[in-house]
Amino acid sequence: MDEHLYLVTYDIRDDKRWRRVFKLMKGFGEWLQLSVFQCRLSRKGHAELIQLLDGIINHHVDALLVIDLGPADKVKPRVVSLGEKFDPVAHEPIIV
Numbered sequence: 001m002d003e004h005l006y007l008v009t010y011d012i013r014d015d016k017r018w019r020r021v022f023k024l025m026k027g028f029g030e031w032l033q034l035s036v037f038q039c040r041l042s043r044k045g046h047a048e049l050i051q052l053l054d055g056i057i058n059h060h061v062d063a064l065l066v067i068d069l070g071p072a073d074k075v076k077p078r079v080v081s082l083g084e085k086f087d088p089v090a091h092e093p094i095i096v
Helices: 015-026 043-054
Strands: 004-011 030-033 036-041 063-071
Touching: 004 015, 004 043, 015 036, 015 043, 036 043, 043 063
Parallel strands: none
Antiparallel strands: 004 036, 004 063, 030 036
16 A cells, blocks of 8 residues: 555644544544544545635635655654654554
């Protein structure tokens, strides 16, 4: 599967919109820190996420970044972590 790794971070000014974005993001990726998610997405998943987020945020006061880190199977994030230990999210097979 052709997936990319994305870092999604947001600053939502309204608690209700923030909760909606947080709930949506939990369905698309792994929660790393407050308002920061790591997502493995196909092109279709990326487009769907952008469309859904676009319908939630207030474009005049909210800010949201979706950063493409590259092909998910080839990129290994290099992270400097201060404070609590940080472990990058591992992609594990799902057995159905």
